[in-house]
Structures are given as C-alpha cells and as structure tokens.
Amino acid sequence: MKGTFARWGLYFALFVLFLLHNDLWFWNTPKRILGLPVGLLYHIGFCAVASVLMALLVNYAWPGHLEVEDDESIE
Numbered sequence: 001m002k003g004t005f006a007r008w009g010l011y012f013a014l015f016v017l018f019l020l021h022n023d024l025w026f027w028n029t030p031k032r033i034l035g036l037p038v039g040l041l042y043h044i045g046f047c048a049v050a051s052v053l054m055a056l057l058v059n060y061a062w063p064g065h066l067e068v069e070d071d072e073s074i075e
Helices: 002-020 038-060
Strands: none
Touching: 002 038
C-alpha cells in the first residue's frame, strides 16, 4: 500500500513539473543572477529537479513485469 501512494505521488510530481516547464513568469525579466538571466537559472534548477524525479521514478515506479525474464532463451 505504501508503494502505491509513493508511486502516485511521483506521478503527481511529474505532472507538476510538466506544468512548470514553460516559465511564462520569467519570460521578460531582465534580472541577472551570477551574470546569468534568471530564466536560464530557472531552467538549470528545473533540469536538476527533473533529473532527481526521473531517478526516483526508475527506482520506485518502474513496472515490475518488465523485469521478468523468460525461461526460454532465444538463439
């Protein structure tokens, strides 16, 4: 039961990342942080969060039936 809630929580986080991908709120912001546009820094952070989420999805939400090996070998 705990795994099911974690899996759906990860799916929800994926949906939230999908919604946050297009950052319309930083589109016309000329502000710079560390010499980089704030929109670029947003996408750097977004990519880091997406990478962590993908690693969590592979570890906790990967379908188990894909890992079952057949007894017959194909030659």
